[in-house]
Amino acid sequence: MYTAIVPYSGIDTTNAPNLAWVSVGNGYKYYLRTQLGNYSESRKFCKTVGADLAAVGVRNAEYRRIITKRVIQDKVGNSSAWIGMNDIASEGTWVWIDSRKVIAGESDWAEFQPDDGGGRGQNCGIIASYFQMHWDDVSCGEAVFALCEKS
């Protein structure tokens, strides 16, 4: 006899109390959603579990390192994940979901990023596994894990 492992699909708050949130010492807790989703549905998931896509912690260099290691790499190795920033409203103007502007001292773009895909339209930000966990802008419709953050 075996127990079937049923893939978690859709947004279901019944699993919310069982999520293993990770504290990193900055007053916020983190959870990596290891289901692939586009930017908006991934953000919706985070909100459904009382969080939002990560913004505060990842714009601090020290906590970004800790969060990337403990919440992503220690759990699933190098994997890409949505964070809470985009330039949807105005191309080239990157803003955090708490309305703070993305500035150089609080960002970790990979070399030559953000590049908007050379004009193809890349308006959402991820921690990118293929850029050694530095950030890339990609199409908001990509299927990516989600890094959730809650206070």
Ligand SMILES: [Ca+2]
């Ligand atoms: Ca890019």
